[in-house]
Amino acid sequence: MNRKAFVVGLDGATFDIIIPLVKNGKLPTFSYIMKNGTWGRLKSTIPPVSAPAWVSFATGVNPGKHGIFDFKKWDREEYCKSEIVSSYDVRAPRIWEILELYGKKCGVVNLPLTYPPQRIDGFMISGMLTPPSSENFTYPPELKEELEDYKIDIEFGKYGFIPSFGLLKKSKMYRELISIERIRLKNVLKLMKREWDLFIVVFRHLDSAQHVFWGDKKLIEGVYREADHILASILERLENTNVFVVSDHGFEEKANKDFHLNDWLIKNGYMKLKPEFRKPFINKRTLNVLKKLKILDIIWSVLPKKESFVYEYKHVDWTKTKAYFSPKHFAFPWIGVEINVKGVKKNGIVSSKEYEKLREEIIERVSKVTDPQTGECIVEGVFKREDIYKGEFVEDAPDIIIKFKFPYRGEKSVGNRSLISPSLKTNIKGEHELYGIFLAIGPDIE
Numbered sequence: 001m002n003r004k005a006f007v008v009g010l011d012g013a014t015f016d017i018i019i020p021l022v023k024n025g026k027l028p029t030f031s032y033i034m035k036n037g038t039w040g041r042l043k044s045t046i047p048p049v050s051a052p053a054w055v056s057f058a059t060g061v062n063p064g065k066h067g068i069f070d071f072k073k074w075d076r077e078e079y080c081k082s083e084i085v086s087s088y089d090v091r092a093p094r095i096w097e098i099l100e101l102y103g104k105k106c107g108v109v110n111l112p113l114t115y116p117p118q119r120i121d122g123f124m125i126s127g128m129l130t131p132p133s134s135e136n137f138t139y140p141p142e143l144k145e146e147l148e149d150y151k152i153d154i155e156f157g158k159y160g161f162i163p164s165f166g167l168l169k170k171s172k173m174y175r176e177l178i179s180i181e182r183i184r185l186k187n188v189l190k191l192m193k194r195e196w197d198l199f200i201v202v203f204r205h206l207d208s209a210q211h212v213f214w215g216d217k218k219l220i221e222g223v224y225r226e227a228d229h230i231l232a233s234i235l236e237r238l239e240n241t242n243v244f245v246v247s248d249h250g251f252e253e254k255a256n257k258d259f260h261l262n263d264w265l266i267k268n269g270y271m272k273l274k275p276e277f278r279k280p281f282i283n284k285r286t287l288n289v290l291k292k293l294k295i296l297d298i299i300w301s302v303l304p305k306k307e308s309f310v311y312e313y314k315h316v317d318w319t320k321t322k323a324y325f326s327p328k329h330f331a332f333p334w335i336g337v338e339i340n341v342k343g344v345k346k347n348g349i350v351s352s353k354e355y356e357k358l359r360e361e362i363i364e365r366v367s368k369v370t371d372p373q374t375g376e377c378i379v380e381g382v383f384k385r386e387d388i389y390k391g392e393f394v395e396d397a398p399d400i401i402i403k404f405k406f407p408y409r410g411e412k413s414v415g416n417r418s419l420i421s422p423s424l425k426t427n428i429k430g431e432h433e434l435y436g437i438f439l440a441i442g443p444d445i446e
Contacts, residue, residue, distance in 0.1 A: 003442070053248035079318065100121045118139060318349075
């Protein structure tokens with residue numbers, strides 16, 4: 001007998017929160033699935049970021065084969081030129097494309113990187129990275145007329161989340177997150193009445209909440225209890241169906257010590273700045289004072305809306321630079337180093353013969369970096385890109401990937417007074433961790 005399958009994606013869900021709440025009787029639906037089905041930690045992609053992770057979920061392959069490493073695609077020749085990725089940039093077949101070959105119908109709702117929505121045998125509502133002004137976020141197009149009060153995501157900017165220095169309206173943000181997901185659930189329950197063999201829906205409120213509410217037990221418990229309610233509402237309407245609950249990554253406390261990788265590269269002779277470079281006119285201590293006085297929002301509002309990476313790297317003398325902080329990895333415990341290869345980069349200077357020797361040298365030296373205050377090594381691991389990724393798009397990844405120990409994180413600014421300094425305090429309290437969740441229950445699940 002062919003059975004249906006239903007996948008609930010809970011972006012950013014972690015057992016570090018779920019298990020204690022289950023033990024305290026706060027999450028009855030999670031508890032039921034864990035007792036009557038199966039569950040375990042789910043290893044994410046490197047970096048543990050939603051764009052590559054959800055695409056790996058949809059394709060079953062690593063970023064080296066599907067080509068998505070980031071929310072942006074970066075020009076191989078240029079140093080800072082990028083575009084937002086879309087569904088067109090996924091280079092591997094997705095599960096609904098494969099199932100369609102076997103005559104199966106699929107419903108896909110709010111899965112990141114599904115904009116523009118594909119023509120599928122079933123229906124699709126695009127998710128994260130859908131332009132806010134887009135009118136074409138469903139397939140078939142007329143499906144949007146059936147949706148009630150539907151909204152893809154929260155408007156982060158108005159809560160001081162982006163930019164992340166401003167006054168955070170936590171209670172208001174919490175209420176809107178819950179409201180959006182309840183409306184999404186209402187629409188999903190209607191769509192479940194349609195014909196389908198595989199249904200996939202992603203709820204993103206846990207990710208948004210944990211970034212800014214991490215450490216606030218009451219609010220974090222609230223968003224997880226809402227996730228439990230969502231699961232209960234879906235499960236009670238399903239019969240003879242295998243149900244899977246997954247997340248794209250986990251969560252942990254944000255690291256609070258910055259390692260200024262570019263300054264380290266400069267100090268060790270791998271990177272060179274132009275002679276006219278001047279150190280930043282404002283330091284982190286001053287920024288934190290301005291934040292407390294509510295002045296930073298005003299300053300931020302009048303600054304040019306430029307990519308910080310571009311602003312900082314305009315001072316780099318590329319004709320004398322061998323390696324630099326990669327813009328491609330921004331889950332900051334995980335960062336990358338790019339080699340300025342001749343014939344690959346616009347102003348590359350490292351020959352193909354020098355490449356491997358230079359890479360080995362940087363790996364050996366950066367793996368031994370210590371905190372001068374403690375004397376302890378701050379690096380957990382350093383990898384070559386081919387050690388992590390396999391496939392024809394491996395060369396789109398950074399040449400070197402670094403994983404820092406907690407509480408350290410990589411940071412890209414230049415001109416800092418020391419190689420390690422306290423992180424700038426912002427509204428971001430939690431960040432992504434490598435292990436998400438996997439739960440399954442149903443007639444074929446043992």
